[in-house]
Amino acid sequence: MNIIFDLDGTLIDSKQRLYQLFQQLVSASTLTFDQYWQFKHNRLSNELILSTEFGYSDIEIHRFVSAWMGLIESPEFLAMDSNFEGVKDTLSRLGSHARLHVCTARQSRESAVTQLESLGLSNYFERLMVTEQKHSKTSIIDRQVSDLAPEDWLIGDTGSDIKVAHSLGINSCAVLSGFMSHEALLTYKPTRIIDSVLAFVL
Numbered sequence: 262m263n264i265i266f267d268l269d270g271t272l273i274d275s276k277q278r279l280y281q282l283f284q285q286l287v288s289a290s291t292l293t294f295d296q297y298w299q300f301k302h303n304r305l306s307n308e309l310i311l312s313t314e315f316g317y318s319d320i321e322i323h324r325f326v327s328a329w330m331g332l333i334e335s336p337e338f339l340a341m342d343s344n345f346e347g348v349k350d351t352l353s354r355l356g357s358h359a360r361l362h363v364c365t366a367r368q369s370r371e372s373a374v375t376q377l378e379s380l381g382l383s384n385y386f387e388r389l390m391v392t393e394q395k396h397s398k399t400s401i402i403d404r405q406v407s408d409l410a411p412e413d414w415l416i417g418d419t420g421s422d423i424k425v426a427h428s429l430g431i432n433s434c435a436v437l438s439g440f441m442s443h444e445a446l447l448t449y450k451p452t453r454i455i456d457s458v459l460a461f462v463l
Contacts, residue, residue: 262358262359262360262410262412262413262414262463263359263360263361263362263406263408263409263410263413263414263431264355264359264360264361264362264413264414264415264416265362265363265364265390265402265406265413265414265415265416266361266362266363266364266386266415266416266417266458267363267364267365267415267416267417267418267419267422267439268363268365268367268373269342269365269367269418269439270417270418270419270436270438270439270440271416271417271418271436271438271439271458272344272345272348272352272363272382272458273342273343273344273345273348273376273380273382274342274343274344274345274438275341275342276294276298277294277341277342278333278338278339278341278342279333280294280297280298281338281341282329282332282333282338283297283307285332286325286328286329286332287311287315287325289315290315292314297310300314301440302440302441302442302445303442304441304445307325307326307329308322308325308326311325330368333368334367334368334369334372336372339372339376342376342380343380344380344381344382345438345457345458345459347459348382348458348459349381349382349385351458351459351461352382352385353385355461355463356385358463359414359463360387361385361386361387362386362387362388362389362390362402362406363377363386363388363389363390364390364391364392364398364401364402364415365389365390365391365392366391366392366394366398367391367392367393368393368394369391369393370389370391370393373389373391374389377389388405388406390402390405397425398421398422398425399425399428399429402415402425402429403429409429409430409431410431411430411431411432412431412432413431413432414426414431414432414433414434414452414461415429415431415432415433415434416433416434416435416436416458416461417433417434417435417436417439418435418436418437418438418439418440418441419439419440419441420441420445420446420448420449422435423435423446423449423450423451424449426451426452427450432452432453433449433451433452433453434451434452434453434454434455434461435449435451435453435454435455436454436455436456436457436458436461437454437455437456437457438456438457438458
């Protein structure tokens with residue numbers, strides 16, 4: 262059996278990184294951490310927040326997105342991430358019953374490898390798949406995990422992850438530890454919705 266994990270919001274807590282980068286790039290922002298994440302849970306993109314809350318023009322939003330993509334995986338900001346408490350024990354438990362993999366939409370494979378090593382997670386996984394903004398998760402998983410079967414699982418925190426699982430013909434488990442609410446995730450019809458990866462059982 263294969264279990265494929267998303268990274269941000271699923272295995273690691275990256276909320277502080279995203280909030281701090283938003284605050285750095287939007288000098289007028291007085292949003293608290295909770296206010297920012299309430300917007301995100303309500304399915305507002307950064308672009309919508311900038312437009313509705315700060316009156317950003319299309320040109321200003323374009324500049325923000327460019328700066329965001331350039332900094333979001335920098336060592337300075339990746340250092341703000343942390344493992345969800347108990348995730349190593351969970352991976353050890355699941356690894357005794359299944360082959361574990363990571364698939365992330367990060368831009369840089371090198372920085373993802375470095376971060377997994379620094380957080381002590383790399384040894385739990387058979388393979389790390391990184392789209393590098395060049396491939397879809399569906400295509401990279403289909404190409405690299407040759408023995409996919411209907412009983413396999415993809416665990417992630419977004420609707421996109423659920424759609425990937427559907428397209429691959431495998432089970433989907435949505436976690437509430439990331440960027441979407443229970444109500445929003447439910448619309449994508451995952452096999453399961455759980456509070457966090459710690460609650461996942463085969």
